[in-house]
Amino acid sequence: MAVPATKERIVEAAYALVARFGPARTSIEDVAVAAGVSRATMYRYFPGGRAELIDEVVTYEYRLFFLRLYEAISDAETLEEVMELGLRTAHRAIEDHDVLQMILRTEPEILEPALRAQSSETRELVAWFLTPYLERHELAPGVEVAQAADFLARMVLSYVGAAGRWNLDDPAQLTELVRGELLSGIVPQVPADR
Amino acid sequence: MSLAAIDKPTGSPQRGDAASKRVAIVDAALACVAARGLKATTVDDVARAAGMSRATLYRTLPGGRDDVIRAMAETELARFFSALAVAMGGAEDLEAALVAGITTTARWVQDSAAIQMMLEIEPDELLKNLSFGEMDQALAVAAGFSAPFYGRWLEHEQSLRAAEWATRIVLSYLLDEDDMIDLTDEADVHGLVARFVLPGIEALASSSRAT
Numbered sequence: 001m002a003v004p005a006t007k008e009r010i011v012e013a014a015y016a017l018v019a020r021f022g023p024a025r026t027s028i029e030d031v032a033v034a035a036g037v038s039r040a041t042m043y044r045y046f047p048g049g050r051a052e053l054i055d056e057v058v059t060y061e062y063r064l065f066f067l068r069l070y071e072a073i074s075d076a077e078t079l080e081e082v083m084e085l086g087l088r089t090a091h092r093a094i095e096d097h098d099v100l101q102m103i104l105r106t107e108p109e110i111l112e113p114a115l116r117a118q119s120s121e122t123r124e125l126v127a128w129f130l131t132p133y134l135e136r137h138e139l140a141p142g143v144e145v146a147q148a149a150d151f152l153a154r155m156v157l158s159y160v161g162a163a164g165r166w167n168l169d170d171p172a173q174l175t176e177l178v179r180g181e182l183l184s185g186i187v188p189q190v191p192a193d194r
Numbered sequence: 195m196s197l198a199a200i201d202k203p204t205g206s207p208q209r210g211d212a213a214s215k216r217v218a219i220v221d222a223a224l225a226c227v228a229a230r231g232l233k234a235t236t237v238d239d240v241a242r243a244a245g246m247s248r249a250t251l252y253r254t255l256p257g258g259r260d261d262v263i264r265a266m267a268e269t270e271l272a273r274f275f276s277a278l279a280v281a282m283g284g285a286e287d288l289e290a291a292l293v294a295g296i297t298t299t300a301r302w303v304q305d306s307a308a309i310q311m312m313l314e315i316e317p318d319e320l321l322k323n324l325s326f327g328e329m330d331q332a333l334a335v336a337a338g339f340s341a342p343f344y345g346r347w348l349e350h351e352q353s354l355r356a357a358e359w360a361t362r363i364v365l366s367y368l369l370d371e372d373d374m375i376d377l378t379d380e381a382d383v384h385g386l387v388a389r390f391v392l393p394g395i396e397a398l399a400s401s402s403r404a405t
Contacts, residue, residue, distance in 0.1 A: 104326055108326070109322050116369075140393075151390050154363075158362040158365070161325065164330060164333045164337070165337070176401070181395070185394055189397075
């Protein structure tokens with residue numbers, strides 16, 4: 001079926017234009033030309049017009065971001081490793097994401113609706129990703145995997161979004177954050193060497 | 195605990211008549227936001243709700259709508275921080291301080307008719323202050339204020355980290371609710387803090403004492 005392909009082509013063309021000119025200077029007409037579709041087709045896929053299209057672009061790049069992150073960190077073996085690698089990689093990817101940084105400087109408000117719509121879904125995704133690491137790890141008495149996965153997912157997303165007082169590029173601080181602050185209640189206090 | 199540092203008056207000097215007018219304007223503005231949201235609230239609405247003329251409102255807050263919004267935010271923040279000071283100041287230990295800080299914040303958000311209305315009809319107006327760089331600033335303000343309450347049990351840097359962590363927890367559960375944990379419920383929060391948070395804070399505190 002050609003339907004998803006057309007929609008994807010439109011979204012990709014829109015992302016390329018947003019990356020180059022910024023969201024404010026990306027019009028429905030420009031995207032239609034770049035994607036090689038008519039204006040009528042644009043409105044068939046995005047009846048909400050420009051706002052809906054931009055939302056879709058944000059969602060599209062957001063999913064790609066997590067897909068790339070997933071690929072970058074899925075070699076990690078232990079819970080500690082995957083948390084450290086994930087925080088460092090995601091933090092770097094956000095800082096180095098030129099398009100995201102440009103939008104944050106110029107029109108941060110366009111991110112809000114898409115980010116909010118995704119927040120529960122993202123938390124569940126991160127919790128799902130952490131679950132096997134928790135299952136393989138020795139846990140402190142009374143800690144349930146599902147509960148720990150949800151809590152850690154929330155905290156990972158919080159630190160990825162804003163590092164606060166922590167410097168996530170500093171390996172010593174990253175270790176302190178992950179093994180000290182975040183995991184002390186989850187893994188046994190004196191971790192067994194394995 | 196003095197709130198002077200955060201309660202910076204906007205507009206005219208805050209004394210006597212001007213101060214009471216400022217409070218009247220702020221409370222009227224809060225009622226307007228609770229009724230129809232921030233975007234739809236005009237200076238005329240606020241003046242009418244405060245029972246004063248437009249001219250009187252502008253004499254008190256010369257910047258008009260922007261000043262009204264700023265005064266409202268500052269006053270609410272000061273009121274919130276004093277509620278937090280009362281709740282956390284009475285805590286007997288670090289665990290109780292964390293629980294008090296988290297539950298007081300969650301209840302404040304739940305009980306604020308203005309915040310609830312904005313979350314319902316115009317969440318972006320509130321949440322634009324809570325992503326990426328703006329979030330860093332919000333964390334710094336909240337942690338800077340609440341850190342002293344942890345100072346009875348922790349060194350300065352560890353207090354700031356504990357305060358920041360508690361703030362992250364509150365924001366996470368407020369912005370993305372789930373069925374398992376209700377942050378206005380003391381038992382839920384106690385379970386969360388005792389299991390996941392306190393051990394982490396203690397681990398950092400003991401490693402900083404060791405170095």
